[in-house]
Amino acid sequence: MKKLNVDVAVIGTGTAGMTAYRAAKAQGARTVVIEGGQYGTTCARVGCMPSKLLIAAAEAAHVMETSGPFGVHAGEVRVDGRAVMERVRRERDRFVGFVLEGVESMPVADRLQGHARFTSPCTLQVDDHTEIEAGRFVIATGSTPLRLPQLENVGPGVVTSDDVFYWDELPRSVAVIGTGVIGLELGQALSRLGVRVRLIARGGNIAHVSDPEVLRCAARVMGEELDIAFQTQVVGAEQDGDEVVLRTRDALGKESSERFQYVLMAAGRTPNVHDLGLEHTGLERGEDGIPLFDTRTMQCGTSHIFIAGDANNERALLHDAADHGKIAGDNAGRFPDVRPGLRRTPIAVAFSEPNIATLGKNWRTLCAGGQRKFAVGSVSFANQGRSRVMLQNKGLLRVYAEYGTRLFLGAEMIAPRAEHLAHLLAWACQMRLTVEQMLDMPFYHPVIEEGVRTALRDLAANLSKGDSETLVEDTEPGT
Template sequence: MKSINVDVAVIGAGSAGMTAFRAAQSHGKHVVLIEGGPYGTTCARVGCMPSKLLIAAAEAAHAVAEAPGFGVHPGPVRVDGKAVMAWVQSERDRFVGFVVDNVHRIPDEHRLHGYARFVAEGRLQVDDHTLVNAATIVIATGSTPYVPPELSRLGKRLVTSDEVFDWNDLPASVAVVGSGVIGLELGQALHRLGVRVTVFGRGSGIAHMSDPAVVSEAVECIKEELDLRVQTRVVSATPDGDAASLTSMGADGVERVERFDFVLAATGRTPNLHHLNLKHSGLQLDTRGMPLFDPFTMRCGDSAVFIAGDVNNERPLLHEATDQGRIAGDNAGRYPEVIPGLRRAPLGIGFTDPQLAIAGSAFGTLKPGCFAIGEVRFASQGRSRVMRQNRGVLRVYGEYGTDRFLGAEMVGPRAEHLAHLLAWAAQNRMTVASMLDMPFYHPVIEEGLRTALRDLQDKLVHGLPEIERCADCTPGL
């Protein structure tokens, strides 16, 4: 077994790891990138890109189905499942190819293939071929789909979001377990492509939304089209010939048994920490075995180890992974100097129809009594009605006393674009008045945003709470 000495070892060649590698190298340090699995990020291979390809195909089918509402009557829709999946895989492989090409441009002396594990503080073993002595280490090993115990007996009838995109054809039916963003996106897309789909959500909410008014509207909008069952628990699932038999229990306590071709586990992801042998890392771990870290420096305690991306389970989104990777790699490269990096305003989007989004502070993170809420419903909003996409609600939050915009939650048309505007406003600490000073064209969806902001401004001016109820959040007291 050979032994090498490096300044920085980056474990994982995903979005966070690749960004950390480049950031550390910018300091002129000797950096090695270690990867045990196939090259190609989660986003390109099994996440953001293939899911949006499937959604795009579903949107095309849905547009044809909705055309008669405009007086346009196309012929019968025929979905060729094999052609759909061939297109998804072809484009997916193209995106993956770009990532793999970037990895292969890294000189061989800066790449190691194999699974790394700690054998001592600052010392890694990669498979059975290399010992790496590293002055600093970046952990960027990503995450893996979680499969709940009640689905573990399904064998080949069980799929995860990592495996859906390897189908060569669309099945006749799928049970989606989990009402988060991944479950809703894939479930609705498959439904629009002719698959019989039921989505099972254990709780009453969906997709990490926390504003009760938005959650209620979102559930109702999606249930108009999709068999979405919230407050429904999957009791068991077993193979049943060429299908799966799934038993569920709703809020009424009644059990139902149904058959599906496949059961898709969309119940979240778990950090890839099991290979790392962290007991030899010297790091302080929480009760789940997760290294404790500073979210602004990505440093684990007072060690020379940094952690970035989905593996730390803080904000498992691509743009957050790259930001964290940049911070971790920069600090690993400049170590022992460690400085806080830029953490941007929270931004999360679900590409359902209507779309879901959280920008800035979510409702559930705000202190009751310290903020006002402005609202617009899209049922009568001009551009939304023109497009026949007039469903949903936008709720915006502003701080009493400062008039500062705090954040928003929404379900509605073009939410991906509204959310970006609102995240920028939150990050720049804009006031509601300054946001209303911005130009608004006509007719556009953004006019709905203006309506919500006007409603919010009126409540901030006229609805200041009693001082004794909010003495810690009103400036000047």
């Protein structure tokens, strides 16, 4: 067996792992990376980029089908499912190619392939070919789609979100299990491309929304377009020819069955930490098996081991994985000089239509501990000027600020082009602006951002009078 002795060993070559490798190398550490699967990040291969390609095709079809109210009639819309998926795969492979170029630019001696397991706190074994002794480690093993026990070993018709982007053709029908970001995005996109879709939610959640008012609005708005079964349990399924018979139970206990070409499990992802030999590291782990770590440094306890990206399950998003990797790699490279790294304001977006976004401190976080110490400002987009012009006048924005300091704390929303509104507000949050400072900023007319100003005005008034529950309609000029 080959033996290596290095300063830093990084397990995983996704976004977090590659970033950690580069950061550790920049600190002058002798560093290697180990990959147990395919090279190429989750985002590029089966995540954010191919899903946005599918969404873009769906948006094109939807625009053509809904142009009538503008007086524009496009005629019969024909979706070529094979051409849609061919473009998704082609462009996906292009994005993956860029990632592979980055991997291939690394010295060959710095790259190992195989499954890595800890055999002691300071050693890894990679398959049966290499033993690595290292002073520090970065666990960046990513995540895989969560699989439901009720749907195990059913047949080829039960798939995960990773499988979707290898389809040659759009299916006839799909049951999507889960109304989180992945399920919602894929479900709406497939529906707009002509696939019969039913979304099944165990509870009543939509994406990452925790504000009850925004959640109610999101459930109503998305339910106007999509067939969503809330409070519904998956009982089991059987493969019957080229279809799956899916059995479910509703909130009243009534069981029913329905046939779909595919049942798509999109109920989240689970960190890949359960076959790493962590029992040999001495690390303290939580009930989920993930080592306890400091979110500022990515250090596991006081050890020489760091954890980054989806593997630590803190914020399973690409930009956070990159930040995790930079912090973990820096600290592994200069260990034992461990320092807090840059943690940016949290921001998350579901690319449904309307977009759903959260940023800063969300409702659930702010309500933790019982006594409320924040005010709320709101705006409905039903009559917001620019939104109505575009016939996208659906949604609700809720913004939060701290009593006393009047500091802006965060927001939750379902809104037209919320991906842009969320960035605007996340920057304000990271800059620790007060509500008054935000209202001093320029707002053009007519733009959707005028809705942000209306919500901030409501927030300022509620900060002053202590009323945090008033909902106002947008009354900007032009509405």
